[in-house]
Amino acid sequence: MSTVKISDRLTVAAQPDLSSLSSLAAQGFAAVVNNRPDGEETGQPGHAAEKAASQGAGLSYSFIPVTGATIAAADIDAFRKAVSEAKGPVYAHCRSGTRSLTLHVLAETLDGRMKPEEIEPFGQAHGFDLSGAVRWLARHAAQTPQVTGFYEPRTGSIQYVVADPKTKRCAIIDPVYAFDEKSGSTATDPADDILAFVAREGLAVDWILDTHPHADHFSAAHYLKRKTGAPTAIGAHITAVQKLWQAIYNWPELKTDGSQWDRLFAEGDRFKLGDLDCRVMFSPGHTLASVTYVIGDAAFVHDTVFMPDSGTARADFPGGSAKALWASIQAILALPDETRLFVGHDYEPGGRAAKWESTVAEQKRSNPHLAGMTEESFVALREARDRTLPMPKLILHALQVNIQGGRLPEPEANGRRYLRFPLDALEATRW
Incomplete structure:
Protein backbone atom coordinates (compact mmCIF):
# COMPACT_ATOMS: atom_id res chain seq x y z
CA MET A 1 0.00 0.00 0.00
CA SER A 2 1.43 3.40 -1.03
CA THR A 3 0.71 6.56 0.92
CA VAL A 4 1.64 10.13 0.03
CA LYS A 5 1.51 13.00 2.50
CA ILE A 6 0.06 16.03 0.73
CA SER A 7 -0.03 18.36 3.72
CA ASP A 8 -0.20 18.21 7.49
CA ARG A 9 -3.96 17.90 6.99
CA LEU A 10 -4.19 15.35 4.17
CA THR A 11 -2.59 12.06 3.16
CA VAL A 12 -3.80 10.15 0.08
CA ALA A 13 -3.31 6.46 -0.40
CA ALA A 14 -3.98 3.35 -2.41
CA GLN A 15 -6.48 0.77 -1.14
CA PRO A 16 -5.51 -0.16 2.43
CA ASP A 17 -6.25 -3.49 4.06
CA LEU A 18 -8.39 -3.53 7.17
CA SER A 19 -5.48 -4.08 9.54
CA SER A 20 -3.85 -0.91 8.21
CA LEU A 21 -7.01 1.07 8.85
CA SER A 22 -7.08 -0.15 12.43
CA SER A 23 -3.58 1.24 13.06
CA LEU A 24 -4.14 4.73 11.62
CA ALA A 25 -5.17 6.33 14.90
CA ALA A 26 -1.81 5.38 16.42
CA GLN A 27 -0.17 7.18 13.48
CA GLY A 28 -2.01 10.38 14.36
CA PHE A 29 -4.89 10.26 11.90
CA ALA A 30 -8.37 11.36 12.96
CA ALA A 31 -10.46 10.52 9.90
CA VAL A 32 -10.74 8.17 6.92
CA VAL A 33 -12.32 9.19 3.61
CA ASN A 34 -13.12 6.32 1.25
CA ASN A 35 -13.43 7.51 -2.36
CA ARG A 36 -13.73 4.06 -3.89
CA PRO A 37 -17.06 2.57 -5.06
CA ASP A 38 -17.73 -0.92 -3.80
CA GLY A 39 -17.10 -3.82 -6.15
CA GLU A 40 -14.33 -2.37 -8.30
CA GLU A 41 -12.21 -5.48 -7.93
CA THR A 42 -12.11 -8.86 -6.21
CA GLY A 43 -10.83 -8.75 -2.65
CA GLN A 44 -11.71 -5.11 -2.05
CA PRO A 45 -12.79 -4.78 1.62
CA GLY A 46 -15.79 -2.60 0.81
CA HIS A 47 -17.46 0.34 2.49
CA ALA A 48 -19.20 -1.50 5.35
CA ALA A 49 -16.05 -3.29 6.49
CA GLU A 50 -13.94 -0.14 6.17
CA LYS A 51 -16.45 1.86 8.18
CA ALA A 52 -16.47 -0.72 10.96
CA ALA A 53 -12.66 -0.94 11.05
CA SER A 54 -12.26 2.85 11.04
CA GLN A 55 -14.84 3.55 13.70
CA GLY A 56 -13.54 0.65 15.76
CA ALA A 57 -10.19 2.41 15.82
CA GLY A 58 -11.77 5.69 16.92
CA LEU A 59 -11.59 7.33 13.49
CA SER A 60 -14.38 9.29 11.85
CA TYR A 61 -15.36 7.87 8.46
CA SER A 62 -16.81 9.31 5.24
CA PHE A 63 -17.88 7.40 2.13
CA ILE A 64 -17.65 9.56 -1.02
CA PRO A 65 -17.41 7.04 -3.89
CA VAL A 66 -16.41 8.47 -7.27
CA THR A 67 -15.15 7.39 -10.65
CA GLY A 68 -12.97 9.59 -12.81
CA ALA A 69 -15.73 10.00 -15.39
CA THR A 70 -18.51 10.91 -12.98
CA ILE A 71 -16.99 13.33 -10.45
CA ALA A 72 -19.49 16.13 -9.83
CA ALA A 73 -19.56 19.31 -7.78
CA ALA A 74 -21.40 17.51 -4.96
CA ASP A 75 -18.50 15.05 -4.60
CA ILE A 76 -16.00 17.89 -4.37
CA ASP A 77 -18.16 19.67 -1.80
CA ALA A 78 -18.48 16.48 0.26
CA PHE A 79 -14.71 15.87 0.17
CA ARG A 80 -14.00 19.47 1.15
CA LYS A 81 -16.44 19.20 4.05
CA ALA A 82 -15.06 15.85 5.25
CA VAL A 83 -11.51 17.22 5.36
CA SER A 84 -12.39 20.59 6.88
CA GLU A 85 -14.60 19.11 9.61
CA ALA A 86 -12.20 16.33 10.62
CA LYS A 87 -10.72 16.72 14.08
CA GLY A 88 -7.20 16.05 12.81
CA PRO A 89 -5.23 14.64 9.87
CA VAL A 90 -7.25 12.86 7.17
CA TYR A 91 -6.37 9.61 5.40
CA ALA A 92 -8.17 9.59 2.01
CA HIS A 93 -7.96 6.66 -0.36
CA CYS A 94 -9.31 5.11 -3.56
CA ARG A 95 -7.65 2.34 -5.58
CA SER A 96 -4.40 4.24 -6.19
CA GLY A 97 -4.93 7.62 -4.49
CA THR A 98 -5.47 9.51 -7.75
CA ARG A 99 -9.18 10.14 -7.29
CA SER A 100 -8.68 11.32 -3.72
CA LEU A 101 -6.00 13.77 -4.80
CA THR A 102 -8.16 14.85 -7.75
CA LEU A 103 -10.98 15.80 -5.39
CA HIS A 104 -8.52 17.73 -3.25
CA VAL A 105 -7.00 19.78 -6.08
CA LEU A 106 -10.41 20.50 -7.58
CA ALA A 107 -11.60 21.86 -4.25
CA GLU A 108 -8.43 23.91 -3.91
CA THR A 109 -8.82 25.32 -7.43
CA LEU A 110 -12.52 26.11 -7.16
CA ASP A 111 -11.83 27.85 -3.83
CA GLY A 112 -9.08 29.94 -5.42
CA ARG A 113 -6.12 28.49 -3.52
CA MET A 114 -4.64 26.79 -6.57
CA LYS A 115 -4.44 27.82 -10.22
CA PRO A 116 -5.44 25.38 -12.98
CA GLU A 117 -1.95 25.51 -14.50
CA GLU A 118 -0.47 24.39 -11.17
CA ILE A 119 -2.44 21.14 -11.01
CA GLU A 120 -0.40 18.84 -13.26
CA PRO A 121 3.02 19.91 -11.89
CA PHE A 122 1.62 19.47 -8.36
CA GLY A 123 0.47 15.96 -9.22
CA GLN A 124 3.78 15.04 -10.84
CA ALA A 125 5.68 16.27 -7.79
CA HIS A 126 3.69 13.78 -5.71
CA GLY A 127 3.79 10.93 -8.24
CA PHE A 128 0.26 11.29 -9.67
CA ASP A 129 -1.20 12.02 -13.09
CA LEU A 130 -3.79 14.75 -12.53
CA SER A 131 -4.58 15.47 -16.18
CA GLY A 132 -8.12 14.28 -15.46
CA ALA A 133 -8.58 17.15 -13.00
CA VAL A 134 -7.49 19.63 -15.65
CA ARG A 135 -9.99 18.18 -18.12
CA TRP A 136 -12.73 18.31 -15.46
CA LEU A 137 -12.11 22.02 -14.92
CA ALA A 138 -12.21 22.70 -18.66
CA ARG A 139 -15.55 20.89 -18.96
CA HIS A 140 -16.87 22.67 -15.90
CA ALA A 141 -15.95 26.09 -17.30
CA ALA A 142 -17.69 25.29 -20.60
CA ARG A 387 -46.63 -1.56 -2.58
CA THR A 388 -43.91 -1.88 0.08
CA LEU A 389 -43.47 1.85 0.73
CA PRO A 390 -45.15 3.89 3.47
CA MET A 391 -46.56 7.27 2.55
CA PRO A 392 -44.17 10.19 3.09
CA LYS A 393 -44.60 11.43 6.64
CA LEU A 394 -45.35 15.00 5.48
CA ILE A 395 -47.66 14.30 2.53
CA LEU A 396 -50.85 15.50 4.25
CA HIS A 397 -49.04 18.44 5.81
CA ALA A 398 -47.23 19.55 2.66
CA LEU A 399 -49.78 19.20 -0.13
CA GLN A 400 -52.17 21.77 1.36
CA VAL A 401 -49.33 24.30 1.33
CA ASN A 402 -47.81 23.33 -2.00
CA ILE A 403 -51.01 23.33 -4.05
CA GLN A 404 -51.16 26.98 -3.05
CA GLY A 405 -47.69 27.80 -4.31
CA GLY A 406 -46.05 27.56 -0.89
CA ARG A 407 -48.55 29.77 0.93
CA LEU A 408 -49.04 28.86 4.57
CA PRO A 409 -52.62 28.89 5.88
CA GLU A 410 -53.90 32.32 6.80
CA PRO A 411 -53.73 33.16 10.51
CA GLU A 412 -56.97 32.61 12.41
CA ALA A 413 -58.51 34.96 14.99
CA ASN A 414 -55.92 34.08 17.60
CA GLY A 415 -53.07 34.87 15.22
CA ARG A 416 -52.01 31.24 14.73
CA ARG A 417 -52.00 29.22 11.51
CA TYR A 418 -53.56 25.75 11.36
CA LEU A 419 -53.14 22.85 8.95
CA ARG A 420 -56.03 20.63 7.83
CA PHE A 421 -55.43 16.95 8.48
CA PRO A 422 -57.94 14.45 7.07
CA LEU A 423 -58.02 11.02 8.69
CA ASP A 424 -58.16 7.81 6.63
CA ALA A 425 -57.90 9.84 3.42
CA LEU A 426 -55.24 7.74 1.67
CA GLU A 427 -56.09 4.15 0.88
CA ALA A 428 -53.83 1.15 1.42
CA THR A 429 -51.37 3.15 3.46
CA ARG A 430 -48.48 1.10 4.91
CA TRP A 431 -47.40 1.98 8.41
Whole structure:
Protein backbone atom coordinates (compact mmCIF):
# COMPACT_ATOMS: atom_id res chain seq x y z
CA MET A 1 0.00 0.00 0.00
CA SER A 2 1.43 3.40 -1.03
CA THR A 3 0.71 6.56 0.92
CA VAL A 4 1.64 10.13 0.03
CA LYS A 5 1.51 13.00 2.50
CA ILE A 6 0.06 16.03 0.73
CA SER A 7 -0.03 18.36 3.72
CA ASP A 8 -0.20 18.21 7.49
CA ARG A 9 -3.96 17.90 6.99
CA LEU A 10 -4.19 15.35 4.17
CA THR A 11 -2.59 12.06 3.16
CA VAL A 12 -3.80 10.15 0.08
CA ALA A 13 -3.31 6.46 -0.40
CA ALA A 14 -3.98 3.35 -2.41
CA GLN A 15 -6.48 0.77 -1.14
CA PRO A 16 -5.51 -0.16 2.43
CA ASP A 17 -6.25 -3.49 4.06
CA LEU A 18 -8.39 -3.53 7.17
CA SER A 19 -5.48 -4.08 9.54
CA SER A 20 -3.85 -0.91 8.21
CA LEU A 21 -7.01 1.07 8.85
CA SER A 22 -7.08 -0.15 12.43
CA SER A 23 -3.58 1.24 13.06
CA LEU A 24 -4.14 4.73 11.62
CA ALA A 25 -5.17 6.33 14.90
CA ALA A 26 -1.81 5.38 16.42
CA GLN A 27 -0.17 7.18 13.48
CA GLY A 28 -2.01 10.38 14.36
CA PHE A 29 -4.89 10.26 11.90
CA ALA A 30 -8.37 11.36 12.96
CA ALA A 31 -10.46 10.52 9.90
CA VAL A 32 -10.74 8.17 6.92
CA VAL A 33 -12.32 9.19 3.61
CA ASN A 34 -13.12 6.32 1.25
CA ASN A 35 -13.43 7.51 -2.36
CA ARG A 36 -13.73 4.06 -3.89
CA PRO A 37 -17.06 2.57 -5.06
CA ASP A 38 -17.73 -0.92 -3.80
CA GLY A 39 -17.10 -3.82 -6.15
CA GLU A 40 -14.33 -2.37 -8.30
CA GLU A 41 -12.21 -5.48 -7.93
CA THR A 42 -12.11 -8.86 -6.21
CA GLY A 43 -10.83 -8.75 -2.65
CA GLN A 44 -11.71 -5.11 -2.05
CA PRO A 45 -12.79 -4.78 1.62
CA GLY A 46 -15.79 -2.60 0.81
CA HIS A 47 -17.46 0.34 2.49
CA ALA A 48 -19.20 -1.50 5.35
CA ALA A 49 -16.05 -3.29 6.49
CA GLU A 50 -13.94 -0.14 6.17
CA LYS A 51 -16.45 1.86 8.18
CA ALA A 52 -16.47 -0.72 10.96
CA ALA A 53 -12.66 -0.94 11.05
CA SER A 54 -12.26 2.85 11.04
CA GLN A 55 -14.84 3.55 13.70
CA GLY A 56 -13.54 0.65 15.76
CA ALA A 57 -10.19 2.41 15.82
CA GLY A 58 -11.77 5.69 16.92
CA LEU A 59 -11.59 7.33 13.49
CA SER A 60 -14.38 9.29 11.85
CA TYR A 61 -15.36 7.87 8.46
CA SER A 62 -16.81 9.31 5.24
CA PHE A 63 -17.88 7.40 2.13
CA ILE A 64 -17.65 9.56 -1.02
CA PRO A 65 -17.41 7.04 -3.89
CA VAL A 66 -16.41 8.47 -7.27
CA THR A 67 -15.15 7.39 -10.65
CA GLY A 68 -12.97 9.59 -12.81
CA ALA A 69 -15.73 10.00 -15.39
CA THR A 70 -18.51 10.91 -12.98
CA ILE A 71 -16.99 13.33 -10.45
CA ALA A 72 -19.49 16.13 -9.83
CA ALA A 73 -19.56 19.31 -7.78
CA ALA A 74 -21.40 17.51 -4.96
CA ASP A 75 -18.50 15.05 -4.60
CA ILE A 76 -16.00 17.89 -4.37
CA ASP A 77 -18.16 19.67 -1.80
CA ALA A 78 -18.48 16.48 0.26
CA PHE A 79 -14.71 15.87 0.17
CA ARG A 80 -14.00 19.47 1.15
CA LYS A 81 -16.44 19.20 4.05
CA ALA A 82 -15.06 15.85 5.25
CA VAL A 83 -11.51 17.22 5.36
CA SER A 84 -12.39 20.59 6.88
CA GLU A 85 -14.60 19.11 9.61
CA ALA A 86 -12.20 16.33 10.62
CA LYS A 87 -10.72 16.72 14.08
CA GLY A 88 -7.20 16.05 12.81
CA PRO A 89 -5.23 14.64 9.87
CA VAL A 90 -7.25 12.86 7.17
CA TYR A 91 -6.37 9.61 5.40
CA ALA A 92 -8.17 9.59 2.01
CA HIS A 93 -7.96 6.66 -0.36
CA CYS A 94 -9.31 5.11 -3.56
CA ARG A 95 -7.65 2.34 -5.58
CA SER A 96 -4.40 4.24 -6.19
CA GLY A 97 -4.93 7.62 -4.49
CA THR A 98 -5.47 9.51 -7.75
CA ARG A 99 -9.18 10.14 -7.29
CA SER A 100 -8.68 11.32 -3.72
CA LEU A 101 -6.00 13.77 -4.80
CA THR A 102 -8.16 14.85 -7.75
CA LEU A 103 -10.98 15.80 -5.39
CA HIS A 104 -8.52 17.73 -3.25
CA VAL A 105 -7.00 19.78 -6.08
CA LEU A 106 -10.41 20.50 -7.58
CA ALA A 107 -11.60 21.86 -4.25
CA GLU A 108 -8.43 23.91 -3.91
CA THR A 109 -8.82 25.32 -7.43
CA LEU A 110 -12.52 26.11 -7.16
CA ASP A 111 -11.83 27.85 -3.83
CA GLY A 112 -9.08 29.94 -5.42
CA ARG A 113 -6.12 28.49 -3.52
CA MET A 114 -4.64 26.79 -6.57
CA LYS A 115 -4.44 27.82 -10.22
CA PRO A 116 -5.44 25.38 -12.98
CA GLU A 117 -1.95 25.51 -14.50
CA GLU A 118 -0.47 24.39 -11.17
CA ILE A 119 -2.44 21.14 -11.01
CA GLU A 120 -0.40 18.84 -13.26
CA PRO A 121 3.02 19.91 -11.89
CA PHE A 122 1.62 19.47 -8.36
CA GLY A 123 0.47 15.96 -9.22
CA GLN A 124 3.78 15.04 -10.84
CA ALA A 125 5.68 16.27 -7.79
CA HIS A 126 3.69 13.78 -5.71
CA GLY A 127 3.79 10.93 -8.24
CA PHE A 128 0.26 11.29 -9.67
CA ASP A 129 -1.20 12.02 -13.09
CA LEU A 130 -3.79 14.75 -12.53
CA SER A 131 -4.58 15.47 -16.18
CA GLY A 132 -8.12 14.28 -15.46
CA ALA A 133 -8.58 17.15 -13.00
CA VAL A 134 -7.49 19.63 -15.65
CA ARG A 135 -9.99 18.18 -18.12
CA TRP A 136 -12.73 18.31 -15.46
CA LEU A 137 -12.11 22.02 -14.92
CA ALA A 138 -12.21 22.70 -18.66
CA ARG A 139 -15.55 20.89 -18.96
CA HIS A 140 -16.87 22.67 -15.90
CA ALA A 141 -15.95 26.09 -17.30
CA ALA A 142 -17.69 25.29 -20.60
CA GLN A 143 -20.94 24.13 -19.01
CA THR A 144 -23.90 26.46 -19.27
CA PRO A 145 -25.82 27.09 -17.12
CA GLN A 146 -23.90 27.13 -13.88
CA VAL A 147 -25.76 24.97 -11.37
CA THR A 148 -25.38 25.09 -7.60
CA GLY A 149 -27.20 22.51 -5.49
CA PHE A 150 -28.20 22.99 -1.86
CA TYR A 151 -28.83 19.72 -0.03
CA GLU A 152 -31.50 19.79 2.68
CA PRO A 153 -30.74 16.75 4.87
CA ARG A 154 -33.99 16.61 6.85
CA THR A 155 -35.98 15.73 3.72
CA GLY A 156 -33.21 14.63 1.37
CA SER A 157 -34.25 17.45 -0.98
CA ILE A 158 -32.02 19.43 -3.32
CA GLN A 159 -32.70 23.08 -4.07
CA TYR A 160 -31.01 24.62 -7.09
CA VAL A 161 -29.76 27.99 -8.23
CA VAL A 162 -29.34 27.91 -12.02
CA ALA A 163 -27.42 30.87 -13.46
CA ASP A 164 -26.51 32.26 -16.86
CA PRO A 165 -22.85 33.20 -16.29
CA LYS A 166 -22.95 35.87 -19.01
CA THR A 167 -25.85 37.93 -17.70
CA LYS A 168 -25.81 36.85 -14.02
CA ARG A 169 -29.54 36.11 -14.22
CA CYS A 170 -30.71 33.04 -12.33
CA ALA A 171 -33.64 30.79 -11.50
CA ILE A 172 -34.33 29.09 -8.19
CA ILE A 173 -35.75 25.57 -8.53
CA ASP A 174 -37.63 23.59 -5.86
CA PRO A 175 -36.86 25.78 -2.82
CA VAL A 176 -37.58 24.38 0.65
CA TYR A 177 -39.46 26.00 3.53
CA ALA A 178 -38.51 24.14 6.69
CA PHE A 179 -41.19 22.46 8.79
CA ASP A 180 -40.94 20.25 11.87
CA GLU A 181 -43.97 17.99 12.15
CA LYS A 182 -43.31 17.19 15.81
CA SER A 183 -43.49 20.76 17.08
CA GLY A 184 -45.34 22.37 14.19
CA SER A 185 -42.58 24.98 13.88
CA THR A 186 -41.51 26.49 10.56
CA ALA A 187 -38.33 28.21 9.46
CA THR A 188 -36.94 29.87 6.36
CA ASP A 189 -33.30 28.81 6.81
CA PRO A 190 -33.00 26.66 3.63
CA ALA A 191 -34.44 29.44 1.45
CA ASP A 192 -32.37 32.07 3.24
CA ASP A 193 -29.22 30.11 2.37
CA ILE A 194 -30.21 30.51 -1.27
CA LEU A 195 -30.82 34.24 -0.88
CA ALA A 196 -27.40 34.64 0.76
CA PHE A 197 -25.76 32.76 -2.13
CA VAL A 198 -27.57 34.87 -4.72
CA ALA A 199 -26.43 38.07 -2.99
CA ARG A 200 -22.86 36.81 -2.56
CA GLU A 201 -22.59 35.88 -6.26
CA GLY A 202 -24.21 39.11 -7.48
CA LEU A 203 -27.08 37.28 -9.19
CA ALA A 204 -30.53 38.58 -10.11
CA VAL A 205 -33.47 36.20 -9.78
CA ASP A 206 -35.63 35.90 -12.91
CA TRP A 207 -37.72 32.87 -11.95
CA ILE A 208 -38.81 30.77 -8.97
CA LEU A 209 -39.73 27.35 -10.36
CA ASP A 210 -41.30 24.27 -8.82
CA THR A 211 -41.12 21.02 -10.75
CA HIS A 212 -44.24 19.61 -9.05
CA PRO A 213 -46.28 19.90 -5.85
CA HIS A 214 -43.99 18.20 -3.34
CA ALA A 215 -45.20 15.58 -0.88
CA ASP A 216 -42.28 15.67 1.55
CA HIS A 217 -41.50 19.32 2.16
CA PHE A 218 -43.10 22.74 1.99
CA SER A 219 -42.24 24.89 -1.02
CA ALA A 220 -40.58 28.23 -0.30
CA ALA A 221 -41.71 29.67 -3.66
CA HIS A 222 -44.12 32.19 -2.17
CA TYR A 223 -41.62 33.28 0.49
CA LEU A 224 -38.92 33.83 -2.15
CA LYS A 225 -41.32 35.73 -4.40
CA ARG A 226 -41.98 38.16 -1.55
CA LYS A 227 -38.22 38.52 -0.98
CA THR A 228 -37.14 38.88 -4.63
CA GLY A 229 -40.19 39.95 -6.63
CA ALA A 230 -39.46 37.20 -9.16
CA PRO A 231 -42.39 35.39 -10.81
CA THR A 232 -43.30 31.86 -9.77
CA ALA A 233 -44.15 29.00 -12.13
CA ILE A 234 -45.15 25.34 -12.16
CA GLY A 235 -46.63 22.84 -14.64
CA ALA A 236 -50.09 23.64 -16.03
CA HIS A 237 -51.53 20.34 -14.80
CA ILE A 238 -51.31 21.67 -11.25
CA THR A 239 -55.01 22.47 -11.66
CA ALA A 240 -55.80 18.74 -11.84
CA VAL A 241 -53.78 18.17 -8.67
CA GLN A 242 -55.59 21.02 -6.93
CA LYS A 243 -58.98 19.51 -7.80
CA LEU A 244 -57.88 16.06 -6.61
CA TRP A 245 -56.64 17.35 -3.26
CA GLN A 246 -59.53 19.79 -2.88
CA ALA A 247 -61.72 16.72 -2.51
CA ILE A 248 -59.29 14.94 -0.16
CA TYR A 249 -59.12 17.98 2.12
CA ASN A 250 -62.84 18.79 1.76
CA TRP A 251 -61.76 22.33 0.89
CA PRO A 252 -64.42 23.91 -1.35
CA GLU A 253 -63.00 27.42 -1.07
CA LEU A 254 -59.62 26.37 -2.55
CA LYS A 255 -59.04 28.00 -5.93
CA THR A 256 -58.27 25.27 -8.47
CA ASP A 257 -57.33 27.46 -11.45
CA GLY A 258 -53.57 27.66 -10.72
CA SER A 259 -53.82 31.38 -10.00
CA GLN A 260 -51.48 30.98 -7.03
CA TRP A 261 -48.59 31.05 -9.57
CA ASP A 262 -47.61 33.72 -12.07
CA ARG A 263 -47.22 31.26 -14.94
CA LEU A 264 -48.34 27.72 -15.68
CA PHE A 265 -46.11 25.84 -18.13
CA ALA A 266 -47.40 23.33 -20.66
CA GLU A 267 -45.44 20.76 -22.69
CA GLY A 268 -43.05 22.53 -25.06
CA ASP A 269 -43.37 26.00 -23.52
CA ARG A 270 -40.25 28.13 -23.70
CA PHE A 271 -38.91 30.97 -21.59
CA LYS A 272 -35.64 32.84 -21.10
CA LEU A 273 -33.09 32.84 -18.32
CA GLY A 274 -30.79 35.70 -19.17
CA ASP A 275 -29.55 34.79 -22.64
CA LEU A 276 -30.34 31.09 -22.19
CA ASP A 277 -33.26 29.38 -23.88
CA CYS A 278 -35.30 27.18 -21.55
CA ARG A 279 -37.78 24.48 -22.47
CA VAL A 280 -40.46 22.68 -20.47
CA MET A 281 -41.18 18.95 -20.76
CA PHE A 282 -44.38 17.58 -19.26
CA SER A 283 -43.18 14.60 -17.16
CA PRO A 284 -46.12 12.99 -15.35
CA GLY A 285 -46.05 9.72 -13.44
CA HIS A 286 -44.73 10.69 -10.04
CA THR A 287 -47.48 13.33 -9.93
CA LEU A 288 -50.08 14.55 -12.41
CA ALA A 289 -48.33 17.91 -12.75
CA SER A 290 -44.61 17.08 -12.86
CA VAL A 291 -42.47 18.94 -15.38
CA THR A 292 -38.81 18.88 -16.36
CA TYR A 293 -36.94 22.13 -17.01
CA VAL A 294 -34.28 21.89 -19.75
CA ILE A 295 -31.90 24.84 -19.47
CA GLY A 296 -28.82 24.77 -21.70
CA ASP A 297 -27.10 21.40 -21.21
CA ALA A 298 -28.91 20.77 -17.91
CA ALA A 299 -32.25 19.13 -17.19
CA PHE A 300 -33.97 19.32 -13.80
CA VAL A 301 -35.78 16.01 -13.63
CA HIS A 302 -37.33 16.31 -10.16
CA ASP A 303 -38.65 12.90 -9.01
CA THR A 304 -38.61 10.90 -12.23
CA VAL A 305 -35.20 9.31 -11.79
CA PHE A 306 -32.83 9.46 -8.86
CA MET A 307 -29.08 8.96 -8.96
CA PRO A 308 -28.27 5.72 -10.82
CA ASP A 309 -27.67 3.75 -7.61
CA SER A 310 -31.12 4.74 -6.34
CA GLY A 311 -33.36 3.86 -9.26
CA THR A 312 -36.54 5.82 -9.97
CA ALA A 313 -39.30 7.65 -8.15
CA ARG A 314 -42.46 6.12 -6.76
CA ALA A 315 -45.67 6.45 -8.74
CA ASP A 316 -48.36 5.51 -6.21
CA PHE A 317 -49.40 8.94 -4.97
CA PRO A 318 -52.94 10.09 -5.86
CA GLY A 319 -52.80 10.72 -9.61
CA GLY A 320 -49.53 8.81 -10.07
CA SER A 321 -48.88 6.19 -12.75
CA ALA A 322 -45.92 3.86 -13.30
CA LYS A 323 -46.78 3.64 -17.01
CA ALA A 324 -46.81 7.42 -17.35
CA LEU A 325 -43.55 7.60 -15.40
CA TRP A 326 -41.89 5.19 -17.85
CA ALA A 327 -42.95 7.35 -20.80
CA SER A 328 -41.66 10.50 -19.07
CA ILE A 329 -38.31 8.88 -18.34
CA GLN A 330 -37.94 7.72 -21.95
CA ALA A 331 -38.46 11.31 -23.12
CA ILE A 332 -35.75 12.48 -20.73
CA LEU A 333 -33.37 9.73 -21.86
CA ALA A 334 -33.90 10.86 -25.46
CA LEU A 335 -32.00 14.06 -24.62
CA PRO A 336 -28.33 14.11 -25.74
CA ASP A 337 -26.17 11.67 -23.77
CA GLU A 338 -24.04 14.47 -22.31
CA THR A 339 -27.06 16.29 -20.84
CA ARG A 340 -26.59 16.82 -17.12
CA LEU A 341 -29.51 15.51 -15.08
CA PHE A 342 -30.22 17.08 -11.70
CA VAL A 343 -32.46 15.11 -9.36
CA GLY A 344 -34.90 16.34 -6.76
CA HIS A 345 -33.89 14.03 -3.90
CA ASP A 346 -31.06 11.88 -2.66
CA TYR A 347 -31.27 9.64 0.39
CA GLU A 348 -27.54 8.73 0.66
CA PRO A 349 -27.96 4.99 -0.04
CA GLY A 350 -25.42 2.75 1.63
CA GLY A 351 -24.17 5.64 3.73
CA ARG A 352 -22.46 7.48 0.87
CA ALA A 353 -22.38 11.28 0.74
CA ALA A 354 -25.27 13.02 -1.00
CA LYS A 355 -25.16 13.31 -4.80
CA TRP A 356 -27.52 14.98 -7.25
CA GLU A 357 -25.90 15.20 -10.71
CA SER A 358 -25.62 12.49 -13.36
CA THR A 359 -25.93 12.39 -17.16
CA VAL A 360 -28.31 10.79 -19.62
CA ALA A 361 -25.55 8.35 -20.63
CA GLU A 362 -24.83 7.39 -17.03
CA GLN A 363 -28.50 6.77 -16.29
CA LYS A 364 -28.94 4.59 -19.37
CA ARG A 365 -25.82 2.63 -18.51
CA SER A 366 -26.02 2.27 -14.74
CA ASN A 367 -29.53 2.75 -13.37
CA PRO A 368 -30.90 -0.75 -12.62
CA HIS A 369 -34.49 0.45 -13.06
CA LEU A 370 -33.70 1.52 -16.64
CA ALA A 371 -30.82 -0.49 -18.12
CA GLY A 372 -32.21 -3.40 -20.12
CA MET A 373 -35.79 -2.66 -19.03
CA THR A 374 -38.97 -2.74 -21.08
CA GLU A 375 -42.10 -0.79 -20.22
CA GLU A 376 -43.74 -3.96 -18.95
CA SER A 377 -40.83 -4.95 -16.71
CA PHE A 378 -40.43 -1.41 -15.40
CA VAL A 379 -44.12 -1.07 -14.52
CA ALA A 380 -44.06 -4.44 -12.75
CA LEU A 381 -40.92 -3.50 -10.79
CA ARG A 382 -42.17 -0.03 -9.90
CA GLU A 383 -45.63 -1.15 -8.79
CA ALA A 384 -44.24 -4.04 -6.73
CA ARG A 385 -41.80 -1.73 -4.97
CA ASP A 386 -44.41 0.97 -4.37
CA ARG A 387 -46.63 -1.56 -2.58
CA THR A 388 -43.91 -1.88 0.08
CA LEU A 389 -43.47 1.85 0.73
CA PRO A 390 -45.15 3.89 3.47
CA MET A 391 -46.56 7.27 2.55
CA PRO A 392 -44.17 10.19 3.09
CA LYS A 393 -44.60 11.43 6.64
CA LEU A 394 -45.35 15.00 5.48
CA ILE A 395 -47.66 14.30 2.53
CA LEU A 396 -50.85 15.50 4.25
CA HIS A 397 -49.04 18.44 5.81
CA ALA A 398 -47.23 19.55 2.66
CA LEU A 399 -49.78 19.20 -0.13
CA GLN A 400 -52.17 21.77 1.36
CA VAL A 401 -49.33 24.30 1.33
CA ASN A 402 -47.81 23.33 -2.00
CA ILE A 403 -51.01 23.33 -4.05
CA GLN A 404 -51.16 26.98 -3.05
CA GLY A 405 -47.69 27.80 -4.31
CA GLY A 406 -46.05 27.56 -0.89
CA ARG A 407 -48.55 29.77 0.93
CA LEU A 408 -49.04 28.86 4.57
CA PRO A 409 -52.62 28.89 5.88
CA GLU A 410 -53.90 32.32 6.80
CA PRO A 411 -53.73 33.16 10.51
CA GLU A 412 -56.97 32.61 12.41
CA ALA A 413 -58.51 34.96 14.99
CA ASN A 414 -55.92 34.08 17.60
CA GLY A 415 -53.07 34.87 15.22
CA ARG A 416 -52.01 31.24 14.73
CA ARG A 417 -52.00 29.22 11.51
CA TYR A 418 -53.56 25.75 11.36
CA LEU A 419 -53.14 22.85 8.95
CA ARG A 420 -56.03 20.63 7.83
CA PHE A 421 -55.43 16.95 8.48
CA PRO A 422 -57.94 14.45 7.07
CA LEU A 423 -58.02 11.02 8.69
CA ASP A 424 -58.16 7.81 6.63
CA ALA A 425 -57.90 9.84 3.42
CA LEU A 426 -55.24 7.74 1.67
CA GLU A 427 -56.09 4.15 0.88
CA ALA A 428 -53.83 1.15 1.42
CA THR A 429 -51.37 3.15 3.46
CA ARG A 430 -48.48 1.10 4.91
CA TRP A 431 -47.40 1.98 8.41
